[in-house]
Amino acid sequence: MLKVFNTLSRRLEVFEPFNPGLVLMYVCGPTVYDYTHVGHLRTYVAFDVIKRYLKLAGYDVVHVQNITDIDDKIIRRSMAEGRSWREIADEFTKDYLEGLTKLGIEVDLHPRVTEHISEIIEFIQLLIEKGHAYVAPSGSVYFDVDSYADYGELSGRLSKEEWGQEEFAKEKKNPYDFALWKAAKPGEPYWDSPWGPGRPGWHIECSVMSTLYLGSRFDIHGGGSDLIFPHHENERAQSEAALGVKPWVRYWLHTGMLTVGREKMSKSLGNIVPVKDLLREWRPEVIRLWLATVHYRSVVSFSDAALHQAQQNYERLANALQSLQEVLRREEYSFKLSDKGRQLMREISSIRRGFHEAMEDDFNVSKAFSYIYKLTSLVFSEILENPEATVVLKAHTLLEEVNRVLGVLDKFFVQAPQLPVDQLIELIVEVRRRLRAAKEYELADWIRGELLKQGIRLYDKGSETYWRLL
Known part of the structure; x- marks a missing residue:
């Protein structure tokens, strides 16, 4: 109420x-x-x-x-x-x-x-x-x-x-x-x-x-x-x-x-x-x-310290969301949850309930944000460790719901309706991976630099490459 x-x-x-x-x-x-x-x-x-x-x-x-x-x-x-x-x-x-x-x-x-x-x-x-x-x-x-x-x-x-x-x-x-x-x-x-x-x-x-x-x-x-x-x-x-x-x-x-x-x-x-x-x-x-x-x-x-803290909070939210989206791009839907998965589903539901209870208390967004922070902690510490698609989707859905209030993650949810942007980026990343494997490092670095200019940062981890929107 x-x-x-x-x-x-x-x-x-x-x-x-x-x-x-x-x-x-x-x-x-x-x-x-x-x-x-x-x-x-x-x-x-x-x-x-x-x-x-x-x-x-x-x-x-x-x-x-x-x-x-x-x-x-x-x-x-x-x-x-x-x-x-x-x-x-x-x-x-x-x-x-x-x-x-x-x-x-x-x-x-x-x-x-x-x-x-x-x-x-x-x-x-x-x-x-x-x-x-x-x-x-x-x-x-x-x-x-x-x-x-x-x-x-x-x-x-x-x-x-x-x-x-x-x-x-x-x-x-x-x-x-x-x-x-x-x-x-x-x-x-x-x-x-x-x-x-x-x-x-x-x-x-x-x-x-x-x-x-x-x-x-x-x-x-x-x-x-x-x-x-x-x-x-x-x-x-x-x-x-x-x-x-x-x-x-x-x-x-x-x-x-x-x-x-x-x-x-x-x-x-x-x-x-x-x-x-x-x-x-x-x-x-x-x-x-x-x-x-x-x-x-x-x-x-008003202070620089407050804005620096907000920047850290924003980067944490954006990283959590994009990490979940990366998992959703590669994980297939499962028809069964592990014991840990069921526990995480309950915890996400509890966080959502806490967020809404705080907002219903005179729009107490500062308290509500503590639940959002708790969600990101859960994402980094447990959900991404052994990701199950159902749990990941539940966390992603809650972040999307929260963003409808905060309005700071819109660009991560907006997709051109007829243009498969994610697939195109994945294709470019794959081309770059093959160039690196062929030791065409100069061209691979050029692709990396051009993507960065478009607001897409690549992260190389061994033979794998992940990408994030800035």
């Missing part, structure tokens, strides 16, 4: 989506004013793992992740660099999407704020009509926090003294009211509205786009823990006020921060590591495995 930690209730709850078999999930995406950094990636990988496990558990998942392409920071950068705000937004949207692709993160829909201005205006008008928002003399529109009785419950900030917002304006009824629509300032981009030219506030966009694509109630709202207040607190307030539903979101899930030393990685602190730079040093599978094997609520410390 899957349980998740709900930030709102501050406890583990049995996972029961509004619609059986269907999970609707919204994750806060980037404000595209700079390069996507590893701190962002921590959250994106975490929710990709959550989504993958939900799919493995049999759910259909719809994943929406917004792109904020108009914001104070985008405008400031455009003015500082003398470029249009749209050029800034497009440049860093492209960087964000390229990073997701390289890390194997798939999102069903990336709605951009500027494509949804009319829907945002309609939502704000609804809040005004219901008495939850007011138009200020400047033409800005603010949410009246006092009109929503449950404000502060999500963040645990129950005192009004703790409700300070990012914008200060004398025209607000209360200092803790927040902007839904910002009246245009000279030189800033704007859209026409019933209250005059302006642009959306930060919080309203997520309420509008999540509701538009997932409905008036959905199952998971995710993001970094730094968004709990004020962003998610404000989203919850304006959405439940406008839509008249409670809960608007059934489960609020938040990721732990990524730190450098003891500080949060952030642009304001100047300690960010852009994803594009990290990809120059580490293969994407290693970066993904590092982030995918940390519990989503834990704080993650």
Whole structure:
């Protein structure tokens, strides 16, 4: 039985989506004013793992992740660099999407704020009509926090003294009211509205786009823990006020921060590591495995040591999988198992059960990975010693299942449907073996080098040769 930690209730709850078999999930995406950094990636990988496990558990998942392409920071950068705000937004949207692709993160829909201005205006008008928002003399529109009785419950900030917002304006009824629509300032981009030219506030966009694509109630709202207040607190307030539903979101899930030393990685602190730079040093599978094997609520410390450990873990997984695949290529199916084979089958089943029990405990992937490590140990120490095809296939199937969550071994499972790649490689290896037997070493070495360029490494062991994908 899957349980998740709900930030709102501050406890583990049995996972029961509004619609059986269907999970609707919204994750806060980037404000595209700079390069996507590893701190962002921590959250994106975490929710990709959550989504993958939900799919493995049999759910259909719809994943929406917004792109904020108009914001104070985008405008400031455009003015500082003398470029249009749209050029800034497009440049860093492209960087964000390229990073997701390289890390194997798939999102069903990336709605951009500027494509949804009319829907945002309609939502704000609804809040005004219901008495939850007011138009200020400047033409800005603010949410009246006092009109929503449950404000502060999500963040645990129950005192009004703790409700300070990012914008200060004398025209607000209360200092803790927040902007839904910002009246245009000279030189800033704007859209026409019933209250005059302006642009959306930060919080309203997520309420509008999540509701538009997932409905008036959905199952998971995710993001970094730094968004709990004020962003998610404000989203919850304006959405439940406008839509008249409670809960608007059934489960609020938040990721732990990524730190450098003891500080949060952030642009304001100047300690960010852009994803594009990290990809120059580490293969994407290693970066993904590092982030995918940390519990989503834990704080993650960025360090070379952590990435080196992830690289070792990746190589161990890849070697175990390819060793099993080598056996499957040459071993024939057997119709009987030895006593040892039966024992190994039971152990593999126990490991699989442990993996799923860990994942059902609030997606505890760090504990789940300990079972994966146990499986690789079993592969190297016992399964490969006296391989039986049935046992090997069982272990291989479990690694394939695990990879549906981790997503780091995809290339080892992908085969061209009409091209016998393995057989072609085996044929080349056999040709090379015959060349070596004929003492045509120069040509044999050339074949070895050319295969290496294609990502295929050969291992000579006496008269036998084995191959692995890099």
